[in-house]
Amino acid sequence: MDVMSSPWKTATDSPSRQLLWELNQLAISSREAFNRQLDRENEERAALHRQALEAASAQHDRVRRSAEQFRQRLEEQIQAERRRREEETQREIDRLRKEKVEHEAAQQMRAEEQRRTADSEEKRASEARRTQREAEEKNAMDRRRQDTERQQRQQHEQAAETKRREAAQAVESRRKSEAQAAEAKAREAAKATQQASTVPTTQPLSKPSTTQPVNQNPEREAEHQRYLAIHKSLKELRKDMTLQAKTDPGLKQAMGDMRRGIKKCVGQLREGKGTNKTQLQTIINTLKTAAAVPEPSVDIPTYIFAQPPNITETKGPALLVYLLNIFSKAIISQFIDEAGVRPQIADPVGTIASHIFALGTFRWKDITLIDILIAKFHVVCPALFGIYGDEKSVAGRQRLGWARNDKDGPFVPEQRHFERMTGLGAGYAGISLKNYEKAVAKNPYPDHHYWAALARLVNVPPNEITQTHFVLLKGMIDGYEAKFLHLFGDAAIAALRLALIELPRRSPPSVASKALAGLVGVLKRDQKLVL
Numbered sequence: 001m002d003v004m005s006s007p008w009k010t011a012t013d014s015p016s017r018q019l020l021w022e023l024n025q026l027a028i029s030s031r032e033a034f035n036r037q038l039d040r041e042n043e044e045r046a047a048l049h050r051q052a053l054e055a056a057s058a059q060h061d062r063v064r065r066s067a068e069q070f071r072q073r074l075e076e077q078i079q080a081e082r083r084r085r086e087e088e089t090q091r092e093i094d095r096l097r098k099e100k101v102e103h104e105a106a107q108q109m110r111a112e113e114q115r116r117t118a119d120s121e122e123k124r125a126s127e128a129r130r131t132q133r134e135a136e137e138k139n140a141m142d143r144r145r146q147d148t149e150r151q152q153r154q155q156h157e158q159a160a161e162t163k164r165r166e167a168a169q170a171v172e173s174r175r176k177s178e179a180q181a182a183e184a185k186a187r188e189a190a191k192a193t194q195q196a197s198t199v200p201t202t203q204p205l206s207k208p209s210t211t212q213p214v215n216q217n218p219e220r221e222a223e224h225q226r227y228l229a230i231h232k233s234l235k236e237l238r239k240d241m242t243l244q245a246k247t248d249p250g251l252k253q254a255m256g257d258m259r260r261g262i263k264k265c266v267g268q269l270r271e272g273k274g275t276n277k278t279q280l281q282t283i284i285n286t287l288k289t290a291a292a293v294p295e296p297s298v299d300i301p302t303y304i305f306a307q308p309p310n311i312t313e314t315k316g317p318a319l320l321v322y323l324l325n326i327f328s329k330a331i332i333s334q335f336i337d338e339a340g341v342r343p344q345i346a347d348p349v350g351t352i353a354s355h356i357f358a359l360g361t362f363r364w365k366d367i368t369l370i371d372i373l374i375a376k377f378h379v380v381c382p383a384l385f386g387i388y389g390d391e392k393s394v395a396g397r398q399r400l401g402w403a404r405n406d407k408d409g410p411f412v413p414e415q416r417h418f419e420r421m422t423g424l425g426a427g428y429a430g431i432s433l434k435n436y437e438k439a440v441a442k443n444p445y446p447d448h449h450y451w452a453a454l455a456r457l458v459n460v461p462p463n464e465i466t467q468t469h470f471v472l473l474k475g476m477i478d479g480y481e482a483k484f485l486h487l488f489g490d491a492a493i494a495a496l497r498l499a500l501i502e503l504p505r506r507s508p509p510s511v512a513s514k515a516l517a518g519l520v521g522v523l524k525r526d527q528k529l530v531l
Helices: 015-196 218-247 249-267 277-291 318-339 343-358 371-380 394-400 414-432 448-458 467-477 481-488 490-505 511-517 519-527
Strands: 297-299 315-317
Touching: 015 218, 218 249, 218 318, 218 371, 249 277, 249 318, 277 318, 277 343, 297 318, 315 318, 318 343, 318 371, 318 414, 343 414, 371 414, 414 448, 414 467, 448 467, 448 490, 467 490, 467 511, 481 490, 481 519, 490 511, 490 519, 511 519
Parallel strands: none
Antiparallel strands: 297 315
């Protein structure tokens, strides 16, 4: 039944029914309002959902468009990279093709050049062979001529050698006698000094046999000239070896390597125990190799001062003598260049030199070849052997061994000359003051040579004394006092008194004499020896 037409609406007889109807109407109105509210909220939510969907759809479209644009750009980049690679590959192919063409052209040019060069080399080789044949023929003729000349020279030398040997032996025996007499006299002087305890004697180490200057002594001049002849023969040997090396490449290579090795090792010698073992062994090995080469050979007595008689076979390895000459020259250079500034280096260098010439491998018929080295001392320092002159004259300087800047140039300055003499004096002491009492090898240069040299220097007449003598004496004594005293004992004390006190006292005053006399204080300080 329709509510609007309900009888309860117009019922006037019952207020309760009318109230119920109104309540129902109110409830109905409330539900309708609630439903309308729900409908409005649903419509609003639906609108919001539609807006969200539209926004999401728009965002999706934007993302899709962005992805599409990125894909398009990526494809464009890929295409561009592919085109670039294709172009680069094409350029590389073109370059390789061009290089191949150029390489083939260059090969053809080289082949042509090689053909031309081969033709030219063949011509040159043919010309060289012809020149070599001519040179060999010429060298053969030269060798035959040189052999003939050498044989003739040897015949002349052998004819004179007997006389030289006899004279040399006489000089050597006389020299030893002088040294022994001087030593005995010095020992007597030392003994008399100790007994008297008075002023030291002024008696010289060895009294000159005449009143002439020592450098006019015929025996010493003969000895000096003999050593100069040995030195000249060594220079000729060096020229002969160089000439033979030109026709023998193997000999030339060996000579060059050995020469450089020896000079290098000598230049590396230093002071200090055990510091020169490697250099010494290298020198020994090099010389042993040379000693094992029998040809070419030379007449060994030519390079020895005094030879024993009754020797029939006089030949020996030329390469060994040549290298001993190189070794000696290097030793002298060390004395001049190194020991002149640092005299303490002279002793180890002298030790190496003495050891080499003491070895039996490098002796000839048990005779030492150290005269090769002593001959060089005679050239650079004649004053050690009683040869001297006026330092203010050209001839005197030449006799003293005063060096020149070059062959015909001016003499070296005085300071340089004194440095050379200091080194050579120290070097001579370093060779001759060697104690071989406990050694198996024989001493190649016994200590009586040191005594004789000291005596010759001390016994120079006052009017003939030079600065060179004082410098040499200082070089020979400074640093060697202990060895001298050990080997000669009281005689050495007397000799030092004469050399360091009496000689400067009776000589004109000079810087060199004062420096020599200054060693008296050194002996007192270091050796506790009061002269």
